[in-house]
Amino acid sequence: MAGVSPDTIKTEVQKLEGEVPELIMKDLQQNLTQISKDKAISREQLEKAIDAVKNAYQRATVEAGEAVGTVAAQSIGEPGTQMTLRTFHYAGVAELNVTLGLPRLIEILDARKTLSTALMVIYLKEKYSKSREKAREFAQKIEMTTVEDLALQTETDLINLIFIVTLDRTKVQRLGLTPKIIASSIANGLDLEVGIDGYKLRIKSENESMTELRRNATKVKSHLLLGVKGITRVLVKIEGTEYVVYTEGSNLADILNMPEVDQDRTVTNDIYEIEQTLGIEAARNAIINEAIKTLEEQGLDVDVRHIMLVSDMMTASGSIRQIGRHGISGEKASVLARASFETTTKHIFEACMHGESDRLSGIIENVIAGQPIPLGTGTVELVMKGGAKGGGK
């Protein structure tokens, strides 16, 4: 008896759509087709096999009432104890400083707005990525240069209330700048009066006051002359056949607007920037990628699904919330649950002031109250239907 054709296998497996994930369907179809080449599979056997896979998948799914959050917390927490506590590490990316291990993981989960080491990986369009010179040129273009970077020395003349910047001749010339260009950049950008005296710039403040002078001094020092704001160091590396630009410091929005950049692949490790420029779903992916990268780099094997759950929770509200006091744990509906986490008195005090009530619907509240917790088999409750004699409908 001839077995079923690969086409029949395909159509039969396709019927699982919606019940079984795509990856399993693909796997099943491939394996069945492979087997059918050596040995004929009857229609009956095919149906049996598909049914068996379907059942096995359904048995493997998480049951309703399962404490997935607790399992995820422990699954990330335990390997976390084995991570490096050291913040700095010169590793992987040559010469670039990268935060690794536990400090980085905490940074991700706390959704810090300023990272200790922001980093970008900039991919270039094909025109630029193939030649070292062009990639270098681009790298130089984006490296941030401020007035302070070019200054030999700066001084504040308190008698005449002038801020004097002495420029480094070699540095200025190497970047193809002149004192005149720099002076006009400061004058236009900060709206200040600048006098040029060789390589000395004399910057006058409008108001003749000390505070104004000091404020202007800091402004002038950090005034951006060249490059992209935030990008403090650049490094060109070869990756396979293309040149990739690594940067210290991050500014995704501005970099993506540059015509040389491959907008589809360029990434940063700053999750907030990703949320701002690419949206919440991209931030969700970024959290997963960054967390997994950090764990894997330490040789720890945590299932992605735990991280996905954490990431889903962090992004569920449409903006990024941290795990912890100011984020997810701080926004729990129950007073007792919040109070049992951190700053107990503060929460109870505030709840009293606002006249909050607690429905005792969560886990922690019921542990405190000494009742069965709504978890697993405890999730189910019996409700009696009221109404006329003879019962309900």
Next chain:
Amino acid sequence: MTEKWDVLGHELVPDHKVLSKEETKELLKRFKIGAFQMPRIRSNDPAAMACGAKPGDIVKITRKSPTAGKVLAYRYVIEG
């Protein structure tokens, strides 16, 4: 800038699609929930703007998943 890049083209951004009125109704019925019980997305989210979502819509997101291949997720668009 010379050429405006497409947010949805970035490899970190999954496919976003606004559901029609009928699809929304069908979805809420299937899951037996109200729209407010879903995860949210702000209407000024770059990806939401790119797919033209307005507050009150539901956005269907086709995520790539390392464990399941393809996963459908939904977000309710809120003002923001």
